[in-house]
Amino acid sequence: MPQSAIELRFPASHSPPTQALIMNWKFIALPILAVVGIVASAYTVAKQNAAMPAPPPMVPPVASPYGDRVSGSGIVEPSSELIELGAPVSGLIEEVLVKEGQCVVKGQPLFIIDRRALTAQAAGAEARAFAAEARLAQSRSLPKPETLKQAQARADQTRAAVRDAQGRLDRLRAIGEAGAMSHNELPTREYEVANAESKAAEAEASLEFVRKGTYPEDLRVIEADVATAKAEVGMIHTELDRCIARAPIDAQILRIDARPGQYAAAGPGAKTQMTLGDLDPLYIRVDIDELDAWRFSDKGKAIASLRGGRQASFPVSFVRRVPLVLPKKTLSGENAERIDTRVLQLIYMFEDPNVPVAPGQLLDVFIESAGDAGAPDPVAAPVTVPVTAPAVAPTSSIPDNAAETAPDHGN
C-alpha cells in the first residue's frame, strides 16, 4: 500500500498507459543512443588513429654491406680518364671516319678538316720546288759542249787572225828596209796586230768563262732556292696532315660531336669534337666529404651500387687517390655551378671487366673503413684516438667553419 501511494504521487502517473510508453521509450531508446554514441566515438578513435600504410619502395634503397664504412658518390670513367678531343685546326669538317662505340688504335684517323685550300697551295709550292730543282739541274749541266766548242772555235779564229796580222806586219817590215813602202802602212799593220791580239784575249776569256760553267757561289744560291721551295712543300704537307684528327691512344669512341659540314674551331676553350677513353678497365671516381676523409682507408673493401632501375652492386678495388682535395661541384643545369663543400677524390677500378655500367654513370659507393686497423693518415691520428665524448667538443666547430669557408673557396 505505501508503495502504491508513492507511485500515485509521481507527476506523470495520472495516465498510466502513456507514462508506460514514455518510460519504455526512455528506458530503451536513450541507453541505446548512449551506447551508439560511445561505440561511435570508439570507431572514430580507431579510424582516425590507424597507422598509415607504408607504400612499398619502388626500388629498395641502397644499403651498405659493411658495418664501419665511408659512403661517397662515384662517377664511372675510363681508366684513361675522358679524352675530349678538339679540332687540330679550325675549319669545316670534311669527313668523320669513325662511329660512336667503335674501338680505334693509336694514330687511326678520326675525322678530317676541309683541305681544299691547302691542297691547292701544295700544288703551287710543289711546282715552285720543281722549277727550282730544274734551274739547279740546268746550272749544273753547264758548260754545254756546243757552247764550249763554239767558244773554242772563236778563240782559235782569233788566234789565227793574230798570226795573220803578225805575218803581214813582219813582211812589211822586211820590205820596208828596202824602202818600198808608204809611211802610213806600218802603223796600220801594227794596229791590226794589236787589235787581233785583244780580240784573241777576249775570245780566250770567253772560252775560259764558258769552260768554267756555273760558278759555285751561284750554284749555292740556286740550291738554297730549291731547299726553300721543298721546305714550303713539306710545310704544306704537314698542314694537310694536321687536318686529320688521329686517336692519341688505343681507345673507344664514347661520343661524337663532329659532323661533316660543321665548322670546328681550334684553340683554347674550343668545343670538344669527340670524346674517347680506354674502357678496359673501367674506373670509378668517388667523392668523399672532407669531414669523412680521415676515416678513409685504402685497405678496405669497397662496392659500387646502381641507383635506380635494378638493385646491383659491384666490387671495386682501390687504384689511387687524388692528392688535392677539391671543391664538390653540383651541376645545377643553370648558368652557375654550386660549390658546397670539399671532397677527397678516390679512384677505384671495377674488378669485373663486364660490369653493366657506362662512363658518366653516377653510383653510390661504400668503402669499408679501417676501424681499429689504424688510421693511414698521420694527420688524422689525433682525431681517431678519442672517439668518445671528449672528441665532440674540439670537432664541433668543423661544420660551422666548413659552412662559412666553403663559399669563399667556391667563388
Added chain:
Amino acid sequence: MRTIAIKMLFGDTAKFYGILLGLSFATLLIAQQASIFVGLMSRTYALIEETPQADLWVTDPTMQFVDDTKPMQVTALQRVRSVDGVGWAVPLFKGLLVAKLPSGARQICDVVGVDDASLIGVPARMIKGDVSVLRKPDTIIIETRGARSRLAQPINPANPTGPKRPIEIGEELELNERRAVIGGIAETKPTFQNVPTIYTTYSRAIGFAPANRRTLSMILVKAAPGVSVTELRDRIARETELAVYTPDDFAWTTITYWMTQTGIPINFGIAIALGFLVGVAIAGQMFYNFTLDNLKYFGAMKAMGATTARLLGLVALQGAVAGVLGLGLGLGVTSIVGLAIPGDKLAFKMTWHIPVIAAAAVIFIVVASSLFSMRRVVKLDPSEVFQG
C-alpha cells in the same frame, strides 16, 4: 528499489532532460574542441605520418618544425650513410615554390622531392595514376585537396573567376619557368598550412627550386635489421652533428613549436574550460535541484526503513545513469559531426585520450553534484516528509 530510483530520474521529464542536456553539452564541447585541437596539431606533422618507412629523420640542428626547412650540405647524405647501423638513407627536398597554373593564376605550393630511385616519401594512396609516373620527365604528383581547391581550373577559360573544376592529370604547371606535368593524384593527410603539396623526384625538385647552394632539406633513415633505433639516433647525432629525430620526437618537436609560438593552445584551452563550466553549472545545478524535489520520496523510503547507505546508493545510481547517458550522447554527436564533416573543412582527430578526458569530466561533475545532493539525503529527517 533501484527501479524506483530510475523511475524517479526519468519521471521528472524537464529536470531529466535538463541534466542530460547539460552533461551531453559539456561532453560535446570538451570532446569537440579537444578533437579539433588535436586535429589541428596533428596536421602540423602530416608529412611524418605520410612517410612511415623512415625510422629516423635527420635535419639541420636549427630546424624547429617540419615546415621550417634549413637545407644541409649535399654531402650530409653520404656522411649519414657512412654511419654504422644505417640500413639506408635517402634525401628529401621540401620547400615552398610558386606555381603558375594553366589559367595563368599563381599559387604557392609545398614541393616535396623524394629520392629518385626508391621514391620513398611519395604518398601511399594514389587516387589517379601510379607512383611510377615520376619516372617520366617533368612529372609531378599532386594531392586531391589541392586539385579540388587551390589548383582548380575555371571551366570556361575565358572567365577565370567563374565556376571551377578540379585540375586533371596531363595538365601542366610552371614552377620557376619550368614545365611540370601532373602525372598522378594522391590522397594525403591535410597539412596545417593547407597549401597544395606537389610530389616529385629530388633531382627534379632541385631543378624547380631557385638556385641555392644547399638543397638537402631532410634525410630519411632506416635502421639496419637488429639495430636499436634510439642507439642509432644517438650515434648519427654524435658522428654528424646533425639533428636526428624519431618520428614521434619530430612530431612532438613540431607540436611544441606551434604550442609555444602561437596562441592556439590558449584559445582551445579556454573553449574546453567553458565546456566544463557549462557542464558543472547546468547539469550539477539541475541534479541538485532534482534531488531536493525528490527529498519527499527519499523521506518516505527512510520512514519505511531504508537505510541511509541504501538511499545514497540510489543517488549514486541516478548520477551514474545520467552520466553514462549524457556522456554517450555527447560523444555520439561529437563523433558524428567529426565523421560527417570532410577532413579538408574541419581539422578533427579524436584520440583515445579525448573520450577518457570527457568521461573524467562527466564523472567529476556527477560526483560533485551527487555529493551535494547526498548531504541533504543524509541529513533528511523522515518526519519532514509527512509534515507538509
